[in-house]
Amino acid sequence: MTQKHRLSSFDRTQGLGSAREGVRHWWMQRVTALALIPLTLWFAASLIAYIRDDYSVLILWLRNPFTSVAMVLLLTALFYHMALGLQVVVEDYVHNDRIKIPAVAVIHLASFALAAAGIVTTLRIAFGE
Amino acid sequence: MAQFTLPKNSKVTEGKTWAYPSGAHDVREYKIYRWNPDDGKNPRMDTYYVDCGDCGPMVLDALIWIKNNIDPTLTFRRSCREGVCGSCSMNIDGTNWLACTRFIADTAEPATIYPLNHLPVVKDLVPDLTHLYAQYALIEPWLKTDKAAPERERLQSPDQAEALNGEDGKGPAACILCFCCTSGCPSHWWNGNRFLGPAVLLQAWRWLADSRDDATGERLDNLEDPFRLYRCHTILNCTRTCPKGLNPGKAIASIKKMIAERRS
Amino acid sequence: MAGNDRPLSPDLQIYRPQLTSVLSITHRLTGIALSVGSLLLVGWLIAAAAGPSAYATLHGFLASWLGLLLLLGWTFSLFFHLCNGIRHLFWDAGYGFDLRTIYASGWAVVVISIGLTLVAWIISFGMRGPHP
Numbered sequence: 375m376t377q378k379h380r381l382s383s384f385d386r387t388q389g390l391g392s393a394r395e396g397v398r399h400w401w402m403q404r405v406t407a408l409a410l411i412p413l414t415l416w417f418a419a420s421l422i423a424y425i426r427d428d429y430s431v432l433i434l435w436l437r438n439p440f441t442s443v444a445m446v447l448l449l450t451a452l453f454y455h456m457a458l459g460l461q462v463v464v465e466d467y468v469h470n471d472r473i474k475i476p477a478v479a480v481i482h483l484a485s486f487a488l489a490a491a492g493i494v495t496t497l498r499i500a501f502g503e
Numbered sequence: 504m505a506q507f508t509l510p511k512n513s514k515v516t517e518g519k520t521w522a523y524p525s526g527a528h529d530v531r532e533y534k535i536y537r538w539n540p541d542d543g544k545n546p547r548m549d550t551y552y553v554d555c556g557d558c559g560p561m562v563l564d565a566l567i568w569i570k571n572n573i574d575p576t577l578t579f580r581r582s583c584r585e586g587v588c589g590s591c592s593m594n595i596d597g598t599n600w601l602a603c604t605r606f607i608a609d610t611a612e613p614a615t616i617y618p619l620n621h622l623p624v625v626k627d628l629v630p631d632l633t634h635l636y637a638q639y640a641l642i643e644p645w646l647k648t649d650k651a652a653p654e655r656e657r658l659q660s661p662d663q664a665e666a667l668n669g670e671d672g673k674g675p676a677a678c679i680l681c682f683c684c685t686s687g688c689p690s691h692w693w694n695g696n697r698f699l700g701p702a703v704l705l706q707a708w709r710w711l712a713d714s715r716d717d718a719t720g721e722r723l724d725n726l727e728d729p730f731r732l733y734r735c736h737t738i739l740n741c742t743r744t745c746p747k748g749l750n751p752g753k754a755i756a757s758i759k760k761m762i763a764e765r766r767s
Numbered sequence: 768m769a770g771n772d773r774p775l776s777p778d779l780q781i782y783r784p785q786l787t788s789v790l791s792i793t794h795r796l797t798g799i800a801l802s803v804g805s806l807l808l809v810g811w812l813i814a815a816a817a818g819p820s821a822y823a824t825l826h827g828f829l830a831s832w833l834g835l836l837l838l839l840g841w842t843f844s845l846f847f848h849l850c851n852g853i854r855h856l857f858w859d860a861g862y863g864f865d866l867r868t869i870y871a872s873g874w875a876v877v878v879i880s881i882g883l884t885l886v887a888w889i890i891s892f893g894m895r896g897p898h899p
Contacts, residue, residue, distance in 0.1 A: 389697060392728040397762045400733060404859055407852050414849060418842075422891045429819045436815060445812075456802050462736070463795065465729065466693055467505040492809040495816045502816070513774035538774055546774050594776075597783025617781055623773035630776055689788060692778045736795075737858050739787040739869055753864035760861060 399458055406455035413448040433499065442500040449492040457485035505693040518547030521573050527554035532613035533565060535577065538624050546624065548615075549574075555607055562610060563591050563602035566628075578627040586746065589681030593618055593628050599683035601746045619686035621695065635682055638699050642707040642725070647718035663714040673748045675709035678702065684741035684751050690734045698734035699726075701741035701751035708754035711761060720765075727762050735759075786873045794851045797844035804841040842887055847880040 424435050435441055460481045468474040509515075518537055524530060530552050538546040551569050558568035563581055570577045579602070580590040586604040594617040595605050607614075622630035667676040685691050685700035699707070707726055710716050726732045735755050742752040782788075814825040828834045854872050857863045863872055 392725045392731060394724050394727055396727050396729045396733045397759075397766060399729070400759060401763055404856065407856060411849065411853065414845060418845060418887065422887055422894075425891065426894070429815075429822050432815060432822075436812075449808075452805060452808075456798075456805060459798050460802055463799065466690065466734070469505060469694075488805065488809050492812055495809070495812045499812070499816050507779060509775055509777060509780065512772060513777070515777060515780075536776070540773070594781065597781060598785070615781070618776040620776055620778035620782060622776050624776050625773065631773060686776075686778075687782065689779070689791075736791065737855060738791040740782075740785065742864065742866060742869065743785055743787045750864055752858075753861070756858055756861055756864065759859070 399461075403455065403458045406451045406458070409447070409451040410455060413444060413451060416444055417448055436496070436499045437502075439500070442496055445496045446493050449489050449496070453485040453489035453492075457482050460485075512545060514545055516545050516547045518549035520550040521552070521569075523552045524554040524557075524572070527552075527556060529555040531555050531565070531607065531610075533569070534613050534615045535566075535569075535628070536617045537577070537627050539576075540626055550613070553607075560606055560608065561603050562595055562605045562607055562614070562616070565607055566602060566616075576627075578629055580629055587679060589679035592681035592683045592686075592746070594620060594686075599687045599744045599746075601681060601683070604746055619682060621692040622686060630686070632682060634695070635685060635700070635702070638703045639680070639706065642699070642703055642710070642722070643718075644706050644710060646710075646713070646716055647721075648716060650717070657715045659714055666712045666714070667709060669749075671748075673750070675705050675712065675749065675754055677747060678705055678709070678749055679747060680706075681746065683744050683746055687740045687744045689738055689740065690736060694730060694734045697730035699731050701735075701755065704732065704735070704758060705749065705751040705754045708758050711758065719761075723758075723762055723765065726758060732758060732762075786870055790851060790873050790876065794848060794855075797848040797851075800840060800844040801848055804837075804844065807837075807841075839884070839888065843880065843884045846883040846887075847876070850876040850880045850883075 420435070420441070424432055436445070461478050464474060464477050464481065468477060515536065533551045533553055534548045535551060536546055537549045551573060553565045553568055554572075555565070557572075558564045561584075563584060566577065566579055567581070579593070581603065582588040582590040584591075584603045586601050589601070591602040592599060593602055595602065596611045596615055599619060602616075616628065618624055618628045618630045622632070622635075625631050666674065668674040669677060680702060682702050684705075685695075685702040688700055690698055691700040704726075707722065711719055711722055716722075732755070737752060737756070739752045742750050745751065811825060814821045829838060854863070854876055857872075863869065
């Protein structure tokens with residue numbers, strides 16, 4: 375805190391000027407949230423219904439086309455929403471750019487990879503033997 | 504990493520206990536944050552006993568009584584003593600309010616008093632507001648228009664005036680810049696160097712909502728920034744703590760809506 | 768120079784926890800918990816695709832006391848984050864900002880999310896009896 379006092383308040387406030395962006399992140403967070411309302415309710419209800427059933431019953435449910443589509447939509451919305459949310463958490467608490475910027479990149483890459491893994495697996499179950 | 508713990512020189516230690524007013528009947532205990540820039544020590548909490556039968560009903564009255572009768576070095580800002588100037592804003596029993604409009608009867612026993620949160624301390628209960636004023640200047644809080652000045656006032660309809668004054672007098676123009684809200688905002692604690700905070704954003708909205716101002720687009724460009732505006736996560740400590748009953752949280756949501764609407 | 772050694776006034780250490788800030792940080796914590804849970808979701812799908820024995824292994828872990836505890840945590844996280852998320856969406860649309868509504872909706876979120884968690888678990892256990 376003592377170091378920051380050497381900069382004038384004006385420097386600390388002006389910085390590099392307004393980035394003139396930010397609404398896209400805000401909007402997509404809300405859009406994915408809206409999508410997640412019905413999708414997570416469907417998923418929670420399905421889990422309650424099927425989680426304790428036999429493997430064969432579960433696979434039948436996962437192979438159902440409606441389930442496959444809903445699962446793909448859920449994974450897409452979920453991992454996008456998660457990446458946006460975790461990015462904000464990192465930006466809030468991590469102020470060292472050398473850690474923050476790679477961390478945000480990793481969050482987006484890992485979320486994409488997880489989404490891809492989930493979607494491919496869902497499709498494999500759907501189209502499998 | 505955001506600084507969740509106070510720096511070493513800011514950790515609060517135990518202070519001294521001042522004289523008990525003898526013969527008094529209605530005595531209340533006050534624990535008050537003290538820091539003296541001249542003694543090289545860390546801040547401390549001093550304990551005072553206030554004779555509430557001998558002073559007015561507000562926390563500010565108790566502070567003035569202490570200064571007059573017990574300890575003339577106790578330092579705090581004050582002016583109007585009626586909740587309109589914003590000088591005596593401080594943290595009382597854990598939340599930010601004006602000392603002159605907080606009844607002693609509504610405080611805890613002992614009452615604890617700290618300066619506004621996460622700000623450099625000038626002395627005792629006086630925070631350094633320089634950075635907050637600089638953030639206020641950044642939003643250019645004046646009328647921006649190229650239209651020639653009319654012979655008399657720039658007229659507004661009752662609805663247009665209500666956008667600034669509020670239907671109950673609690674619109675954005677009623678803000679007294681006490682900074683209770685900004686200093687109670689966790690996002691401003693962790694990112695206050697770049698996040699403008701609720702008080703400044705409420706005033707930014709005041710100018711966006713002013714029908715006489717013509718620089719709306721330019722103002723929105725200045726605000727649309729992941730840190731200046733979008734560090735607000737609608738925590739709503741601001742609206743909760745405003746001693747004038749204003750609603751910075753709602754104003755910030757209106758700014759975000761305006762920004763979203765102009766690109767759809 | 769006098770300005771350089773000014774202490775920073777306390778914040779988190781002394782600010783009174785209120786419904787506003789407590790529900791907000793809970794929203795963040797449940798979001799982070801759900802992010803961790805998303806790994807389980809993908810793992811569960813992969814186990815299902817890998818075959819009955821892989822699935823049985825995962826299922827065995829989930830039925831353990833640790834697994835059940837995690838599932839309970841994730842269930843509550845899901846319902847809380849969902850209900851409070853809807854509250855957030857109303858705010859984003861501009862509704863619900865007066866202090867009374869902030870508090871009423873906040874308490875409603877707490878009650879409903881705990882309620883939904885209990886209902887989900889009761890139905891889940893009730894439907895098939897205790898796990899074999």
